[in-house]
Amino acid sequence: MSTNKVIHALYNDDDILMDAVKKVKDAHHHIEEVFCPFPVHGLDKAMGLAPTRLAITAFFYGITGLSVAVWLTWYTMIADWPQDIGGKPNFSWATNMPAFVPILFELTVFFAAHLMVITFYMRSRLWPFKDAENPDPRTTDDHFLMEIPVHGNEDELKALLETTGAVEINVVDKH
């Protein structure tokens, strides 16, 4: 008996899946993963997933971008080579700041957006040449797949899943 055995229960409706997830959770089984073809609202809460902190990272990336922009405009325009352009000399960063607002804004957005997306790709392990890990190709079409690890309770789990409206139940060895 291998400990790497998992049950794959397939569903073909998001509402039935949600009820099934709740039922499995109520029976105190651990749901390893659910693969979906589209976002199912409330699924993360039902599965007990922690909320994502990506929005918080975006805020800090934005602050970083703003700081870079402040430093860049100050260093190039005020410190390194101050010029008198169109009768408007560059005395101090504060007095020139209004002219830098577009740059401050654009770099804030640039850093926040790109670094957040890169963080998302890294955390969710998405990059070119990465192999897909959904166990069944139907999960990007119209099927939902719930993966539950088996710990010697295969028959009990199967019986429970039968009652939740699964269209297919497979026991597979995960490598």
Added chain:
Amino acid sequence: MSSHYESSYREPLVLGNKSYHDITEDIAKPIEGKANKNWYIAFYISLAAMLWGFGCIFYTVGTGIGVWGLNKNIGWAWDITNFVWWVGIGHAGTLISAVLLLFRQKWRMAINRSAEAMTIFAVFQAGLFPIIHMGRPWNGYWVLPIPNQFGSLWVNFNSPLLWDVFAISTYLSVSLVFWWTGLLPDFAMIRDRAVKPFQKKIYALLSFGWSGRAKDWQRFEEVSLVLAGLATPLVLSVHTIVSMDFATSINPGWHSTIFPPYFVAGAIFSGFAMVQTLLGIMRKVTNMEEYITRLHVEYMNIVIILTGGIVAVAYASEFFIAWYTGSPYENYTYMSVGAATGPYGWAFWSLILFNIAIPQLLWFKKLRRSFIVSFLISIAINIGMWFERFDIIAIVLSKGHLPSTWWRFEPTFVDVGIFVGTIGFFFVLFLLYARTFPVIAQAEVKTILKSSGENFKKLREENNEH
């Protein structure tokens, strides 16, 4: 079913008796099938135009900007007109996917993918013009703040032209990332049903190994929301900054404080018109009639009336202020009696006709729900918005402060060729996109099928669930 409730008074957004699998089939069909004759005809015409444009670009770069119709007073004309026109067109895509996402507008889901593709391709075209106009495009990297061989001479951050560099590159790159992130689940869908090994490899590469875990979807939705929040002010900032290229100058007709909001409204106006033009054709060619419905067309037309109204009010106030100043210089701005009766009167009246008069037809419900009328009006707006930029630039520059500086601008075949070339390039990209990319965000459409699908609405009605 109760979690998918939507009032039965709302018109369905997905027509026909669809299941999740039907949506997959419909979106994958144009990619898996073969292109028809019309596609090839359109593609070769666009390709020819593109190559002609590239030829004109090589001629310009090889010989010099002198091959354009510019002269000592009109140093900006078709190139910047085309630049602003393309940037404006590039406004609808991210507006649809970002602003409408924040407002939770479900109708965006059928059109956001193509509108964003249009945005990205249009911004490519826009970006070409300033680079060609440099004359020495291999020195284009001088616009970047990098240490260079002149010691520590830096770019000028006080200049609106440099703000433009930052605004447009941020906009292009963020739009591209937003678009691609949304594409991952749809590429994965194509990958998982592909039968040809080569096709499977390509879509596996494009999908970045998307697997659709619950956690991935949770992050995906959060990232989409935050990107929408970031992209919303970004969209508005881009054309604001483009308008500052003019508004911060001291030419009468350009030095105008209403330019930023007025340019943004104009950009959305022209962007939606171009979406209307493209989708009017695409829904037929790729058989997406049940996803891009009359209702979508009507909603877009309503946005066009609103933004077109803002533009019309801006024209009216520019015209009034030019007259009210009593200054003879103001009498030659693009919105003035002088412009209406002068040598560029035809351009002035084209603008009034295409941009103000014709779009008013959309007040009639019957007309704004008609595919063919919407298509024709959208073409009129595309032309009108080109004239707006031409008028602002060429008319204002053609009448300087001294009568001895009064010149006219005549485009050469090179000016025309490059413009036609960018239109060809744009359509080449769009046609290739329509054959190889999932043209509708199918994962998102599946989330609204139960609430806004026609068959599910009927089912609820039969069960008396109102």
